[in-house]
Amino acid sequence: EKYATIPVDYLYNNKTKLFTAKLNVNENVECTNNNHTHNICTNNEVLNLPECKEMIVFVSHNSCTDRHKELKLDVPP
Secondary structure, rough: OOOOOOOOEEEOOOOOEEEEEEEEEOOOOOOEEEEEOOEEEEEEEEEOOOOEEEEEEEEEEEOOOOEEEEEEEEOOO
16 A cells, blocks of 8 residues: 555644644645545645644545545644
């Protein structure tokens, strides 16, 4: 499976006090979750996450018709 395991790096912004979850994939992907049906990824990043936030995102690529990959984001404190 192409997106079976997606490593995620969490980057902290000292100015905003929020995290960015960077999805380490080779191609641009789209992400949605239960609260947003539109793409919430920008350049394979989910922006403005507060600390200790848990979020399930569904990752897909526009060339795929397969089911979305479910990915749990667990933002550090």
